[in-house]
Amino acid sequence: MAGQPLYILLCSGEREKLQIAAMMASVGAVSERPVELFVSMNAILAFGKDAPAEVRESGGTFARVLKEKRAPDAFTLLRQGRELGDLKLWACSMALDLLGWEMERLVDKLFDGPLGLTKFLSDAESGQLVTL
Amino acid sequence: MAERHKVDARGAFCPGPLMELIATLRHSQIGDEVEVWSTDKGSATDIPEWVKKVRHELVSVNQGNGYWSIVVRKAK
Numbered sequence: 001m002a003g004q005p006l007y008i009l010l011c012s013g014e015r016e017k018l019q020i021a022a023m024m025a026s027v028g029a030v031s032e033r034p035v036e037l038f039v040s041m042n043a044i045l046a047f048g049k050d051a052p053a054e055v056r057e058s059g060g061t062f063a064r065v066l067k068e069k070r071a072p073d074a075f076t077l078l079r080q081g082r083e084l085g086d087l088k089l090w091a092c093s094m095a096l097d098l099l100g101w102e103m104e105r106l107v108d109k110l111f112d113g114p115l116g117l118t119k120f121l122s123d124a125e126s127g128q129l130v131t132l
Numbered sequence: 133m134a135e136r137h138k139v140d141a142r143g144a145f146c147p148g149p150l151m152e153l154i155a156t157l158r159h160s161q162i163g164d165e166v167e168v169w170s171t172d173k174g175s176a177t178d179i180p181e182w183v184k185k186v187r188h189e190l191v192s193v194n195q196g197n198g199y200w201s202i203v204v205r206k207a208k
Contacts, residue, residue: 003185027147030154031185071145080151084158 002086003033005127007120013042015056015063015074017132022074022081024130029085034127037078038120039111040092044099046074047091047106075107082110090115134163142171142199149175150182153204157188160206165191171199179204 006028010021021037028035039047046056056073057063081087091106093114099105103114121129139156141149149170156166168179176193179202183190191203 023147026151030151031182069145072148077147077151080155084151084154 003031005034005036005124007124007127007129008035008037009120009124009129009131010037010039010043011041012132013044013046013055014059015046015066016059018043018046018056018074019062019066019071019077021132022077025087026077026081026085029081029087031085034086034088035081036088036090036120036123038090038092038115038117040095040117044091044095044101044106047110048101049105049107075110078110088112090120092117134161134165136165136167139166139168141175142169144170144172146172146174146178148172150179153179153202154182157204157206162206162208165203165205167201167203169199169201175202176200 008021008025010017025035025037045051057067078089089111091103091111091114093116096114103111137156137160139152141152144152149168149172153166153168160166176195180190180193183204188207189205191205194201
């Protein structure tokens with residue numbers, strides 16, 4: 001039986017928050033909870049196909065430790081979550097508009113598509129919403 | 133006949149051992165067992181909790197030689 005859906009609103013581009021968002025999304029999805037991750041603001045920059053390392057690895061102490069210890073990156077975890085569970089990823093349509101980006105600018109085969117905040121928030125009323 | 137699969141996830145960080153277990157269970161038959169070796173401290177509690185939630189069977193949890201051995205039977 002599916003658990004309460006989990007909705008994650010990821011705004012921060014810091015590596016630590018990308019990591020915990022990916023961990024929550026993937027573990028939730030494989031634990032029979034439908035999960036939707038909405039990526040907006042600075043976070044969308046880290047999902048850029050050509051994002052430089054300084055963008056994806058920005059942050060504090062744990063950004064450095066995660067890199068030094070070679071922890072699996074957020075994209076690997078999210079792909080596992082999608083493969084093994086019910087996980088959807090949405091790119092904030094406003095963030096894409098502001099950057100002048102199309103979906104093709106984002107990492108391949110990770111997103112289900114662009115989505116507006118209004119639709120995401122409306123859907124999130126059916127479950128638990130976490131903002132990072 | 134039920135088989136025992138082994139997953140050596142020592143050195144993998146959370147949630148790596150759990151993900152490797154799930155990937156192995158996915159390709160196993162009902163009744164098969166998967167033995168996960170993990171050095172991640174959280175695995176000893178996280179994996180049993182996941183097993184309970186998704187209704188597989190926890191066979192054993194043991195610690196020794198610097199790692200945990202957790203055995204799960206595929207129940208569905």
